[in-house]
Amino acid sequence: MQDVRLFSTKNGVAEVAPRLAEAERHVQDLVEAHMETLLGVRFLASEYHTGPVHGGRIDTLGLDENGVPAVVEYKRGTDPGVINQGLYYLAWLRDHQEEFRNLVRVRLGASQAAQVTWSAPRLICVAGGFTRYDLHAVREHRRAIDLVRYRFYGDDLFGLETVASVAGRRLSRAGGKCAGQGRSGRQSGRMLELRAALDEVLLGLGEDVTRIERRTYRAYQRLRNFACVCPPRRTKLLVYLKVNPEQVDLVPGFTRDVRGLGHHGTGDLEVELRSERELERAQELLRLSYAAE
Template identity: 65%
Template sequence: MPHLADVEADLQSLIEAHMEAMLGVRFLASEYVIGCADGGRIDSLGLDENGAPVIVEYKRGTDAGVINQGLYYMAWLVNHKDVFRNLVRDRLGVTAASQILWSASRLICVAGDFTRYDAHAVREHRRSIDLVRYQYFGSDHFSLETVASVTGRSAQGKRERRRACGDPLLRKQGRAMVELAQAVDEVLVGLGGSVTRVQRKQYCAYQRLRNFACLIPPQQAKVVVYLKVAPAAVDLVPGFTRDVTGLGHHGTGDLEVQLRTEGDLERAQELFRLSYAAA
């Protein structure tokens, strides 16, 4: 039978110990004391796969105050960027600190459950918020389920989509590839209602709770997508799929998919779905 944590601290300790695997977030700090008039402690601070700041708040059961508490900490974060930047520099280095994606800052609320009012409330805010339900199954199994996911106005929108798929710079590299990239974008976003698009200069990430695909700006003769699919689990096809485990590239994912035609996009869709399901 599914059950909740005995105490909230057990839940927090488990997720902090496996934060990158569970949430796609690099752990920075626990019980971080904020220096302001009203004070407070942020349960967990981290940096996600795209370099966006992440605040994680935990509640053992259902608690209507978790969203407002998290938003209070988000407001502090926006007004104290230097403090967070210094924390990232100390934990992850100068390069990570110089590439923080402030426009995609996120709040992840992890709780035993949420009400329909919670799901409605996050849609009224202009922040990127994920409501995540947890459950324990016996002593050896643990699950996370996204209940609601809302993208902040800065992380996604028409402007970002144009940058990802068809701005004037990309048109110089071949209209056909731009149109193919736009088709890829539509397929990835259409995989589910919880897909968030996050734009970086070098790639466009598609995420649920974690990245499941990264679209590279179209090149002269192909469109490249990186997926969170284990290359060993698929039949690699030269010129179409490639194992890039351990190879440096923009974005995240160990399976590279190269698309040159609409037919390539059609046969890539099962790989897209596998990666989406894994995220």
């Protein structure tokens, strides 16, 4: 974002200068009001008290679209303590799982509370800038951490840039267990090979891509999911993308509008893959979904 120059094309061309918020709270209020759109995280609580022992307040608590708990911390500018502060609250969160589940139950309902997954709770730091030491630290801590730089432009534009993203328990690019893999003896070897090829393509879209394993699907995300892959069926793979079906020429047996239809994972466009050739055919859709997130 620091290298991006933004221009208004009203009455000619004029550069719109980036700026920081006047106060940290302005960023927090904006993100909390639109958290699901901006971060893919459902809002649970603001300025959450961690009790007399820890004696602190978590800026924002949320639950991401994969059912993973999220701590969000904000800084107006560059603050060398933001990661350590966030990790402190992440440790509190791991020690207070039942308290967090109760909060989810109150805010989102019992079914969502039952699906909370604790494999790798997330820390999302939203700040005006980060140092090279911050970028190094997120890779050393081995926790699920996203560093997100913000900027305001003019009176009504707001930008977010993910400058570092690390999954707490990311599997190797070569593979690893996924939902449904225990049934591989009853699955086509060809479909398992196709899933591995798809995995390589999705992870190869950018260094900021992380992979999250859920019981019923595998999610690929930047800040938010951009692709969800269901366990292989006998003859096909189903992939769900964050692409507007109205912007795609739908082809029966290949792409389908699933808005309003129940399915595992997230995304409004279903892509059905049966071969490596169809994977090649789908790559533009995969890139489009990646770019949208």
